Amino acid sequence: MKIAIVCYPTFGGSGVVATELGLALSRRGHEVHFITYKQPVRLETISSHIRFHEVNVPEYPLFHYQPYELALSSKLVNVVKNYGIEVLHVHYAIPHAYAGYMAKKMLEEEGVYIPMVTTLHGTDITLVGNHPFYKPAVTFSINNSDIVTSVSESLKEDTLKFFDIRKKIEVIPNFIDVSKFKQKIFTDCQRELMAHDDERIITHVSNFRKVKRVEDVVRIFFEIQKNVKARLMMVGEGPERENAEKLVRELDITDRVLFLGQSNEIDKILCFSDLFLLPSETESFGLAALEAMVQSVPVISSNTGGLPEVNVNDFSGFLHEVGDINGMAKSAVFILQDISVLNKFKEQAREAAERFDINQIVPMYEELYEKALIQA
Numbered sequence: 001m002k003i004a005i006v007c008y009p010t011f012g013g014s015g016v017v018a019t020e021l022g023l024a025l026s027r028r029g030h031e032v033h034f035i036t037y038k039q040p041v042r043l044e045t046i047s048s049h050i051r052f053h054e055v056n057v058p059e060y061p062l063f064h065y066q067p068y069e070l071a072l073s074s075k076l077v078n079v080v081k082n083y084g085i086e087v088l089h090v091h092y093a094i095p096h097a098y099a100g101y102m103a104k105k106m107l108e109e110e111g112v113y114i115p116m117v118t119t120l121h122g123t124d125i126t127l128v129g130n131h132p133f134y135k136p137a138v139t140f141s142i143n144n145s146d147i148v149t150s151v152s153e154s155l156k157e158d159t160l161k162f163f164d165i166r167k168k169i170e171v172i173p174n175f176i177d178v179s180k181f182k183q184k185i186f187t188d189c190q191r192e193l194m195a196h197d198d199e200r201i202i203t204h205v206s207n208f209r210k211v212k213r214v215e216d217v218v219r220i221f222f223e224i225q226k227n228v229k230a231r232l233m234m235v236g237e238g239p240e241r242e243n244a245e246k247l248v249r250e251l252d253i254t255d256r257v258l259f260l261g262q263s264n265e266i267d268k269i270l271c272f273s274d275l276f277l278l279p280s281e282t283e284s285f286g287l288a289a290l291e292a293m294v295q296s297v298p299v300i301s302s303n304t305g306g307l308p309e310v311n312v313n314d315f316s317g318f319l320h321e322v323g324d325i326n327g328m329a330k331s332a333v334f335i336l337q338d339i340s341v342l343n344k345f346k347e348q349a350r351e352a353a354e355r356f357d358i359n360q361i362v363p364m365y366e367e368l369y370e371k372a373l374i375q376a
């Protein structure tokens with residue numbers, strides 16, 4: 001099948017899922033065309049089965065805002081026509097579903113019919129999309145997609161709660177390539193560069209937006225290190241980094257906390273981590289937690305959104321109410337202070353991650369593409 005994938009190319013869950021999906025589809029014999037404004041971060045190989053089409057938006061003095069949707073829909077029209085694309089899969093409703101719909105309509109004028117699958121990822125529904133500025137356009141784009149998927153049951157419920165939706169929403173959870181982590185892929189984890197043998201390594205990975213509650217991460221760690229010798233790795237970049245760094249200075253734990261910035265080596269960092277913290281305000285799925293779990297890293301998270309569908313309480317880690325810093329710290333200490341408990345949770349985290357193996361999830365998308373083609 002010839003599939004066009006529209007996504008955000010930057011660091012962030014939806015772009016990662018879209019890229020990994022495209023790569024997996026190409027390995028399964030499909031021809032995949034990525035269409036976005038920059039080469040997606042995890043898209044390292046361009047082959048005859050994988051193509052990247054860059055969307056350019058030339059500057060013009062009249063435009064206060066560059067009309068990206070317009071450029072994207074025009075690019076989609078051209079790629080669909082030039083490469084005989086059969087299915088269009090857009091990730092993140094804003095503005096991709098809207099631009100996709102416009103492209104679909106333009107193509108129809110020329111007698112070309114292309115089904116559009118829209119995957120909802122989270123903040124496009126729970127935060128941004130729900131804003132009155134965007135809500136009518138988001139509702140319209142969802143209702144006019146041929147097939148709609150969401151990455152968790154919780155996100156499906158939120159979509160039906162916040163928007164007036166007439167479409168069926170299929171839940172296809174995010175996934176991970178379990179086989180990639182069957183054996184420890186890094187023979188040299190270089191743990192010793194990060195911490196002493198008797199210290200536990202605690203990690204947080206995010207885009208440091210308000211929704212991630214990074215200050216809670218620091219405060220939870222502050223409580224943990226009173227009981228267990230530990231270090232905190234803060235991985236990522238975003239608007240809340242400065243506040244988090246300030247808090248680290250105020251709490252006088254600068255020698256225990258490392259801000260690593262945006263990294264292409266998340267797998268390597270997780271490889272030597274003992275615990276992952278994700279105390280988010282809202283989280284439709286929590287791909288970062290799944291990426292930790294598959295590397296046998298237990299997770300302490302909030303119990304919001306889709307997180308309970310991923311992190312299994314008292315098995316792969318623990319879940320607490322949003323903002324329950326003491327509860328999260330207590331659970332973390334429980335896991336970390338006894339090596340046999342830690343090892344048990346590590347094993348269980350890995351086992352819980354296996355439910356989301358790529359080989360079980362990608363065929364679900366293929367089935368939907370087939371369905372979309374039949375409907376066409």
Ligand code: GMT
Pocket residue numbers: 011012013014015017092121122123126151174207209211282283284285286287288
């Ligand atoms: O985490 C973010 O803020 C980025 C955002 C995105 O769309 O890139 O992530 C959302 O989609 C991910 C992939 O489906 C989910 O794993 C994240 O839970 C979700 N983020 C939120 O709901 C806050």
